[in-house]
Amino acid sequence: MLEDRARRLGLRVPICAVEPQNANGIFDTALPVVAAGPRATAEPGVPDATSAAAVVQSLDRAVDLVMSGAARALVTAPLAKSVVYAAGFPFPGHTEYLAARCATPDGTIPHPVMMIWSPLLAVVPATIHIPLAQVPARVTQDLLVQTGRIVDHDMRTRFAIAAPRLAFAGLNPHAGEDGTLGREDEDVVRPAIAALRAEGIDARGPRPADTLFHEEARAGYDVVIGMYHDQVLIPAKTLAFHDGVNVTLGLPFVRTSPDHGTAFDLAGTGRANPTSLLAALRLAWRLTAPGRAA
Amino acid sequence: MGFSTAISGRDRCVMGLAMGDPGGIGAELAARMLADPAISAVMQLVVLGNRRMLEAGAATCGLSPDLPDLPLARLSRDVILSERRHVMVEVGDAADLSHLVPGEPTRAGGAFALENFRTGIRLTDAGVLDALCFTPFNKYAMRLAYPSYQDEIVFISEILGTGDGVAEFNVADIWTGRVTSHVPLSQVASLISREAVLGRLIMTDRIMRAGGVAHPKIAVAGLNPHAGDNGNFGREEIEVIAPAVAEGRARGIDCDGPFSPDTVFVRATRGEFNSVLTMYHDQGQIAMKLMNFEKGVVLFGGFPFPICTPAHGTAYDIAGQGKAHPGAMRATLLLAASLASGKAAPAPVLESNAAVSA
Numbered sequence: 001m002l003e004d005r006a007r008r009l010g011l012r013v014p015i016c017a018v019e020p021q022n023a024n025g026i027f028d029t030a031l032p033v034v035a036a037g038p039r040a041t042a043e044p045g046v047p048d049a050t051s052a053a054a055v056v057q058s059l060d061r062a063v064d065l066v067m068s069g070a071a072r073a074l075v076t077a078p079l080a081k082s083v084v085y086a087a088g089f090p091f092p093g094h095t096e097y098l099a100a101r102c103a104t105p106d107g108t109i110p111h112p113v114m115m116i117w118s119p120l121l122a123v124v125p126a127t128i129h130i131p132l133a134q135v136p137a138r139v140t141q142d143l144l145v146q147t148g149r150i151v152d153h154d155m156r157t158r159f160a161i162a163a164p165r166l167a168f169a170g171l172n173p174h175a176g177e178d179g180t181l182g183r184e185d186e187d188v189v190r191p192a193i194a195a196l197r198a199e200g201i202d203a204r205g206p207r208p209a210d211t212l213f214h215e216e217a218r219a220g221y222d223v224v225i226g227m228y229h230d231q232v233l234i235p236a237k238t239l240a241f242h243d244g245v246n247v248t249l250g251l252p253f254v255r256t257s258p259d260h261g262t263a264f265d266l267a268g269t270g271r272a273n274p275t276s277l278l279a280a281l282r283l284a285w286r287l288t289a290p291g292r293a294a
Numbered sequence: 295m296g297f298s299t300a301i302s303g304r305d306r307c308v309m310g311l312a313m314g315d316p317g318g319i320g321a322e323l324a325a326r327m328l329a330d331p332a333i334s335a336v337m338q339l340v341v342l343g344n345r346r347m348l349e350a351g352a353a354t355c356g357l358s359p360d361l362p363d364l365p366l367a368r369l370s371r372d373v374i375l376s377e378r379r380h381v382m383v384e385v386g387d388a389a390d391l392s393h394l395v396p397g398e399p400t401r402a403g404g405a406f407a408l409e410n411f412r413t414g415i416r417l418t419d420a421g422v423l424d425a426l427c428f429t430p431f432n433k434y435a436m437r438l439a440y441p442s443y444q445d446e447i448v449f450i451s452e453i454l455g456t457g458d459g460v461a462e463f464n465v466a467d468i469w470t471g472r473v474t475s476h477v478p479l480s481q482v483a484s485l486i487s488r489e490a491v492l493g494r495l496i497m498t499d500r501i502m503r504a505g506g507v508a509h510p511k512i513a514v515a516g517l518n519p520h521a522g523d524n525g526n527f528g529r530e531e532i533e534v535i536a537p538a539v540a541e542g543r544a545r546g547i548d549c550d551g552p553f554s555p556d557t558v559f560v561r562a563t564r565g566e567f568n569s570v571l572t573m574y575h576d577q578g579q580i581a582m583k584l585m586n587f588e589k590g591v592v593l594f595g596g597f598p599f600p601i602c603t604p605a606h607g608t609a610y611d612i613a614g615q616g617k618a619h620p621g622a623m624r625a626t627l628l629l630a631a632s633l634a635s636g637k638a639a640p641a642p643v644l645e646s647n648a649a650v651s652a
Contacts, residue, residue, distance in 0.1 A: 130527055132518050173576060181476055210583050213583070230519060231580070235584055236556070237557050
């Protein structure tokens with residue numbers, strides 16, 4: 001598949017099929033590829049249900065490698081949800097699948113937390129791909145406390161920030177203006193922040209979301225925890241359109257991915273911008289650099 | 295330095311300029327507008343506020359405005375026009391202003407700004423003024439003076455007794471309107487109706503044309519993440535927003551969408567659209583405030599007359615230093631005059647610098 005695409009694009013990339021333990025020695029001469037799953041036959045730009053098995057099996061293989069320590073981190077390229085759904089993939093996306101694979105022996109599944117990271121801004125949406133109308137009901141004190149703990153933990157251990165500062169965005173306009181524009185910021189967000197602070201976590205807010213992202217405000221925190229997808233994706237995309245990396249926190253290993261989709265409209269044209277994928281690889285490398293507490 | 299008195303023509307615009315929060319840069323901005331030939335070429339300003347405060351602001355800019363006082367009682371459009379130059383109207387009791395603290399929000403400052411604003415709304419409603427602009431408010435100070443103050447739209451609506459179909463627009467290189475504004479997020483989805491979206495589309499198109507944009511091209515943001523991702527994360531795009539966009543197009547409005555909210559502003563700044571219609575407050579405000587849109591203008595549309603203010607704030611940190619950049623204030627007055635004239639005057643050219651120097 002890779003050789004075929006490289007040929008179509010006129011890229012001269014030597015590719016070498018290897019076993020994982022030999023991969024490191026190959027980089028100087030070729031791109032090492034660990035074969036996994038059946039050969040995919042999809043044409044560029046065409047969603048093809050027969051790809052599903054290859055997609056899932058390569059993901060499985062990668063998880064095995066990173067869980068066993070043979071690989072230091074996992075970087076995933078975008079998958080077409082419609083393709084894997086059609087093949088019976090029972091998870092909303094990569095992230096949930098990875099969490100299920102990380103279940104502890106007693107069956108506990110870790111709570112994966114999505115972070116969008118760029119050099120300018122790190123943001124975490126407490127709720128993700130749900131209708132906006134469902135957001136207020138889904139934003140509970142438990143969810144915010146759990147999210148805050150994971151963010152704090154991974155900012156310390158993976159990002160090596162000794163005392164991470166977590167800024168919570170308010171749910172409502174102007175963070176509810178003392179409850180006059182919605183009670184949730186007073187009744188849910190503020191108590192969650194207080195609970196986190198009681199645990200020694202530097203949680204702040206709730207802050208009005210519209211004045212939380214300019215340069216001066218950004219200097220006052222290490223990460224923003226927003227209440228819903230667009231509250232944090234709008235600033236992330238506006239500030240760093242191509243540089244955003246999706247990092248999954250809360251897993252026993254580092255996982256990053258580019259902050260974009262499959263772009264079937266660009267597939268095979270050579271016009272896909274690799275900036276985000278490169279940033280994802282670079283960040284995965286940085287977060288697992290030797291000597292880092294894990 | 296004096297200012298131009300060469301305003302001519304019976305149909306020149308009589309523009310109210312209500313002085314806003316006295317702790318900020320408002321008086322300096324007003325003084326600079328009085329001395330601005332681009333302003334006096336098209337309008338006669340009626341400054342509503344306090345002369346001593348205006349003169350103090352002017353002094354920080356090296357200006358000494360020479361404008362006559364007209365009494366608030368018996369003020370009429372003809373009396374103003376007969377002066378053939380900018381005029382001052384004293385509002386309220388100057389003695390109250392002894393409690394002001396420069397650079398801070400105070401109850402006295404809030405009361406001053408509110409009274410000037412209220413007076414301006416009434417005068418414009420009575421036809422004495424053609425349009426109303428104001429220098430920035432401090433909402434905290436407004437609430438010290440008037441605890442139930444919610445926002446400008448509610449306040450104006452209370453005075454005029456009408457608030458149907460009004461909306462706040464942010465005007466810069468890109469015009470931004472929103473379907474819902476200062477409401478809890480939990481109410482947003484239920485307020486997004488086909489009628490509401492279509493009404494805002496029509497209003498956005500109309501007001502942009504009135505403001506001098508010959509070809510409004512409006513991007514409509516979705517409500518849900520990824521504009522609902524074909525219904526996977528909400529159906530409002532399919533059932534409500536897309537039909538409203540189609541109806542808008544059928545009515546000749548150049549609009550498109552719904553688009554994914556997280557990238558619609560990036561697309562607009564790349565030149566695909568000159569307007570974005572958003573569904574709720576933070577959807578638009580987050581992007582706009584990141585894009586230095588404070589150099590632009592806030593327009594309260596849908597009232598019987600134009601009401602505008604600069605999008606930037608009171609800038610307490612640089613008040614009294616003569617450093618405040620007047621670009622947004624100038625754009626505010628020119629836009630309001632253009633809207634009041636009812637014809638498509640050239641859109642105000644916004645300066646590339648931020649309105650307020652850092």
